[in-house]
Amino acid sequence: MTSDVVTEPRAGYLLAVVTGPRTRQSVVHAAERILEECARQGATRLMVNVRAMTGGLTPTDAFEVAAHQFPELLRNRAGLRVAILDLAENRERFEFFDTVASNRGLNLRFFDEIEKAERWLED
Numbered sequence: 001m002t003s004d005v006v007t008e009p010r011a012g013y014l015l016a017v018v019t020g021p022r023t024r025q026s027v028v029h030a031a032e033r034i035l036e037e038c039a040r041q042g043a044t045r046l047m048v049n050v051r052a053m054t055g056g057l058t059p060t061d062a063f064e065v066a067a068h069q070f071p072e073l074l075r076n077r078a079g080l081r082v083a084i085l086d087l088a089e090n091r092e093r094f095e096f097f098d099t100v101a102s103n104r105g106l107n108l109r110f111f112d113e114i115e116k117a118e119r120w121l122e123d
Contacts, residue, residue, distance in 0.1 A: 003030045003053065007037045013045035013083075013121050014038055022053040024061040028069050035073060038080065045121045047114075049085045056093055066100035074106055082108040083117035 003020030016034045020026055030048075038046055057065065074080065086094050094110035101108045111117035 002026050005030050005033045005037075007034065007041075009041065009043075010047070013047050013118075014041055014043035015047050015049065017049045017052070019052040020054070022050070022055045022057060024057060024065060024069075026053075027057065027065055028073070031070065031073055035077065038077070044079050045081050045083075047083045047085060047117055047121060051085060051087050056090065057097075059096065062093065062097045063100055066097045066106075067104055070101060070106060070108070071104045074108075080107065081121055082106075083121050084108065084110045085114060085117050086110055086112060088112040 003018050003022075003026040006017045008015045008017075014037065016030075016037070018030045018034075034046065034048060037043075074082075084094070091112060094112075098108070098110045109117075109120060111120070
């Protein structure tokens with residue numbers, strides 16, 4: 001089962017809302033679709049709302065996605081800034097993902113408040 005992705009241009013960024021199961025495969029598939037849309041629209045700022053996704057990645061899957069698959073997907077996307085909006089209850093999981101992604105040099109951060117995510121995208 002894959003996730004669904006809906007994108008919408010917003011002032012200063014592209015919003016992508018992802019729904020469905022949160023598995024390693026669905027996360028990577030959604031990321032591929034979102035990045036294709038970013039390229040089509042010439043977006044350099046992206047907010048991905050994953051609050052409606054169900055389930056969670058295992059620590060191993062989170063590491064693999066953040067350390068290997070996302071860096072490969074973002075390899076040719078210099079300048080792209082990605083804010084991921086998730087639920088506060090998932091903070092422990094997304095902080096781990098955030099740390100791994102940051103250590104790999106990705107310009108990606110997780111937030112549980114839309115206002116903070118928008119401010120970070122504007123910087």
